[in-house]
Amino acid sequence: MDTLFFEYKNELLGTAICLLVLLILKYLGTKAIKKVGKISDINEVRTRLIIKYSTVGLTTLGIVALILIWGVEMKDIGLVFSSVFAVIGVALFAQWSILSNVTAGVILFFSFPFKIGDKIKIMDKEIELPNEVYLIEDIRAFHIHLRRNNGELFTYPNNMMLQKAIALAQTYEDSLERSEVL
Template sequence: MSLTILELKLLITAIVVVAYVVSRMVMIQLLRKIKRKFNYAQGRYKSQKKIFLMILAIVMVVALLLIWGVDKSQLFVFISSVLTIFGIAFIAKWSILSNITASFILFFNHPIKIGDRICVLDKDFDLDGTITDIGIFYLYIRLENKEIISIPTNIFLDKMIKTFEN
């Protein structure tokens, strides 16, 4: 029994779709565990979940395009263009993408979390308050006088932070 090329492509497509569904469920469970472990806010979890699921969907679409015969050189040009944009996001301070990148760094590798009392040390004046939210673009701090200050996430990573015991 020999499979035709069309049947083989359909079989591989089904395998990729099943792998996507399983990977999506695993990714959501992993993010939920991280949320519980570090006591992250629901908004922060949702934004990170959207980004990770979007990346997973892009990987699936690229795999399907390769299966169904899209020219690899055209796909390579497209992928390298996207990677160049992300490379600029890691470097450029003015880029909106740099805020998204900084949000990932804050989510996974920075010791602060929502509810922590911190002091952002600055040469002009210090900001002393409690972190109320960490979004994709901004980190929000409630000051002692109840004002809420938003700091772009990429700028926050450049600042020295003093934390206080809760």
């Protein structure tokens, strides 16, 4: 056991440091994302989703770091990664729409000017009634739930929210103020 420790002490120390750094980064990242979510008054479910995405990214980064620490040969890594990325590339090419919606969901989390409860107009010629006002009921990873004036539920992809012009018709706070006046 002692010989094993002394033989791999640099790798074991590097692994411990790597795991400690990853845990600290996860803690600080989670705290920062929660703070952004709270300041921006973003739904808790969306905040947890972005935390999950960042955790997956950090885990991937950690695996790459551990591979480098333990000195796996680059040609072996290249073979494995090229095989994995070929399979993933084919799968993602078939699912590009889902990937773009998830990416748009992350972008919307940090820069979306609208919140749940706001009323918006989507300036899109392809929609049946392009100037209709929609109530934002929920913002999910792939799409946004919008409620039409007639009560009909309408889902709109996240990537289209970034591509189309959106006008704010009424904020949730404004609608609360109007209801208090009445």
